[in-house]
Amino acid sequence: MKNALCLTLGLTLLASSAAAQTAKTLTINGYGGTDQTLVNDLINRFVKPTMSKEGVTVVYRPLQGDYNQALTTLLAAGTAGDVMYLPAETLDGFVATKKILPLNGVVNTSPFIKTLNSAFTRGGRTYAVAKDFNTLTMVYNRDLFDEAGVAYPTNNETWTSLATKLRQVKQKLGSDYYGTCLTPNFDRFGAFAYATGWQQFGANGRTNLADPRFAEAFNWYTGLAKDKVGVTPSELSAGWGGDCLKGGKVAVVFEGGWIVNFLRDNAPNLKFGTALMPKNNKTGQRGNFLYTVGWAINSGTKNRAAAVKVLNLLTSPQAQQYVLEQGLAIPSRTSLQNSAYFKKTEAGAQNARLVFQGADDGNVRAFTFGAQGPDWAKPINEALAAVLSGQRSAADALKKAQADMTTFQRR
Amino acid sequence: MFRRGQSTATALLFLAPFLISSAIFFFYAFGRAIYYSFTDFNLFNDPQLIGAQPYAQVLSDPSFRRALANSLVFALVTTTLQTVFALLMAVALNNRLRGMAFFRSAWYMPSITSSVVITLIFLWLFQRRGVANYLVTQWQTYQPLILTFLIGLVVAQIIQVLLERRAGQPAGWFDPALAATSALGAAAVTAALVFLGVTGVREVPPFDYQYFADKWITLGGVQVLSIPLLVIIIQNTFTTVPTLMLFFLAGLQNIPGSLYEAADIDGATPFQKLTNVTVPNLRPVTFYVITVGLIGTMQMFDQVAVIGSAAPQQTIVTLAYYVYTNTFKAGAAPVNMASAAAIILALIILVMVFVQRRFFPSEAR
Numbered sequence: 001m002k003n004a005l006c007l008t009l010g011l012t013l014l015a016s017s018a019a020a021q022t023a024k025t026l027t028i029n030g031y032g033g034t035d036q037t038l039v040n041d042l043i044n045r046f047v048k049p050t051m052s053k054e055g056v057t058v059v060y061r062p063l064q065g066d067y068n069q070a071l072t073t074l075l076a077a078g079t080a081g082d083v084m085y086l087p088a089e090t091l092d093g094f095v096a097t098k099k100i101l102p103l104n105g106v107v108n109t110s111p112f113i114k115t116l117n118s119a120f121t122r123g124g125r126t127y128a129v130a131k132d133f134n135t136l137t138m139v140y141n142r143d144l145f146d147e148a149g150v151a152y153p154t155n156n157e158t159w160t161s162l163a164t165k166l167r168q169v170k171q172k173l174g175s176d177y178y179g180t181c182l183t184p185n186f187d188r189f190g191a192f193a194y195a196t197g198w199q200q201f202g203a204n205g206r207t208n209l210a211d212p213r214f215a216e217a218f219n220w221y222t223g224l225a226k227d228k229v230g231v232t233p234s235e236l237s238a239g240w241g242g243d244c245l246k247g248g249k250v251a252v253v254f255e256g257g258w259i260v261n262f263l264r265d266n267a268p269n270l271k272f273g274t275a276l277m278p279k280n281n282k283t284g285q286r287g288n289f290l291y292t293v294g295w296a297i298n299s300g301t302k303n304r305a306a307a308v309k310v311l312n313l314l315t316s317p318q319a320q321q322y323v324l325e326q327g328l329a330i331p332s333r334t335s336l337q338n339s340a341y342f343k344k345t346e347a348g349a350q351n352a353r354l355v356f357q358g359a360d361d362g363n364v365r366a367f368t369f370g371a372q373g374p375d376w377a378k379p380i381n382e383a384l385a386a387v388l389s390g391q392r393s394a395a396d397a398l399k400k401a402q403a404d405m406t407t408f409q410r411r
Numbered sequence: 412m413f414r415r416g417q418s419t420a421t422a423l424l425f426l427a428p429f430l431i432s433s434a435i436f437f438f439y440a441f442g443r444a445i446y447y448s449f450t451d452f453n454l455f456n457d458p459q460l461i462g463a464q465p466y467a468q469v470l471s472d473p474s475f476r477r478a479l480a481n482s483l484v485f486a487l488v489t490t491t492l493q494t495v496f497a498l499l500m501a502v503a504l505n506n507r508l509r510g511m512a513f514f515r516s517a518w519y520m521p522s523i524t525s526s527v528v529i530t531l532i533f534l535w536l537f538q539r540r541g542v543a544n545y546l547v548t549q550w551q552t553y554q555p556l557i558l559t560f561l562i563g564l565v566v567a568q569i570i571q572v573l574l575e576r577r578a579g580q581p582a583g584w585f586d587p588a589l590a591a592t593s594a595l596g597a598a599a600v601t602a603a604l605v606f607l608g609v610t611g612v613r614e615v616p617p618f619d620y621q622y623f624a625d626k627w628i629t630l631g632g633v634q635v636l637s638i639p640l641l642v643i644i645i646q647n648t649f650t651t652v653p654t655l656m657l658f659f660l661a662g663l664q665n666i667p668g669s670l671y672e673a674a675d676i677d678g679a680t681p682f683q684k685l686t687n688v689t690v691p692n693l694r695p696v697t698f699y700v701i702t703v704g705l706i707g708t709m710q711m712f713d714q715v716a717v718i719g720s721a722a723p724q725q726t727i728v729t730l731a732y733y734v735y736t737n738t739f740k741a742g743a744a745p746v747n748m749a750s751a752a753a754i755i756l757a758l759i760i761l762v763m764v765f766v767q768r769r770f771f772p773s774e775a776r
Contacts, residue, residue: 068741072739072740072742073739075455093744096455096742097743099455234539373740378724386625389621391621
């Protein structure tokens, strides 16, 4: 009896290990944090049912901490997932590793928004399909404008008219209130520089911070810090714009669609509205960033066919509709532009519509730093921090930033 | 013969875990780093030898030169401060006083706390709206009161001492009993002046110094030490002094009491005893403390990593951090440059210890 039991157990173990060997496992790498639940849900709904029919087990393995560093280590060690997130701003570094599979002829990229495809294209090769995207909008606290008796910001705001409104709010409400939060960082300020027509890289591949157009945006942005109409988030013990708005003391912030869920969770009673980014007075154009993360395939994957299938499922119209309705980001498929969700009047849906509209209104550029990586933005960030904290004059800071940029780009 | 062979084998067996781990994680890793520093390795390619080119690239990198300068300044200042304070603290704790066990444990606390936690606390202390600025604001606010009190105290003490001396009593300038009376008098005078409206609390704007900004102490136009690095120096001294103090304390217990008795008979002052008896007899311990201090400070990394982007990178970048940022980037990274910088760092530490051994003998004289 005992022997029979042992035999049965042994055979079951053998059978299960044999089954494990034949079944394929496909790993997906992505962000940890809040993405973890959403992406797991996405995979459970739209990927697993199809793939399990083909005998492929799909596993989501989020990378905690600094995603780029963690992915680099896994790629170098040959243990990265088969399919993975690829942020557009670090694309160049990853392309240089030759570990990202070019998708030309592998995946059909035509159903996706063109500017997004070009954000992932280098030298004619497309390395990822945008999973979704975001742009900047102007998000404002309705109550503060009502209380100050100032009209809400509109989609036709210019830099001057917006600054006037912010000053009025500040004047009416007193020293505890502020017009806006100004992040001392290129990832927000850059949008204003683009509005003037400034180019991130000139024909020679160099960045010109001495360009009068750059200086115009720099002076306007830092000029708001005068009389504390604009403050840096750290002055309000906040980490970013959403945190500033949450406190109820700041009238306007420049943020993307990610602010909607944050406000829903952290300031459920705050009544907010959204408007498009203000236009530069001279050019009459808005500036904006396309922040995007794509799905890419590991060139060393052993399950290429399955990986391609998973990528297609992750970017399918159904999956993208789901992403849109979760309010986290805007889908990248052109066909979803007419989604009924965009027509809703609720504040979150209104924000989503304007984030979407921002993608091709004015001077919109993908959020990237070029081949030398995120260090590129440092001279600009330092200049912004120095002027916003009153340590340097704008002219002085710009001169130093240009000198630092020249040294950096010579490396 | 057999027994000797057997005991060697036993010794090797017991040493095996240490030998294997240092062979893998030290000798092999060090060898690889030297090899990579002469190649074009970027984590993803097959390394090809390219000679000393990575070293030339590293030396011409302004960020490396800043890291080198920061590391050297940090190592020299911190090692000096922590050695001096550790010695003074050990001398103080070597006395037989009531509750000494409590002080010994209390002063050792910073050393056993995680450096990440202490760095976070320091970040908080030195924020724009942190405790350091708050205390300065409070000082400025209450300055009239404090100054009135201090002036009153000094004047009252002088008057009392002069009166005592006139009466033929041998009163010292710092006599505690008289000081207590003077303090009471000064407090009464200050209270009276506040009541009369002559002096009072000042209205001052909050002190707004940014410790983690691009601010430098310059010498002849050369940026020597940044304020953020100065904060790290203070923090590092605060956390390492207790450990080094323990070494000094152990050393102090070994100095024969007869030497101090002889000094007492010769009429030496406490300062003379410190410089002529304690310091020379602690030479072996001092050598150890300075060596450990220099190596530790030259390799400082954790505080810089935790502060991260809260301060401009060039103000706090050290060699160890430079090596790290060049190895862990998004995608292909200049690992050959990072290896070259790591080898340069190792050479500098080696030279420092060698120079110290050569010119500052470790034996007691």
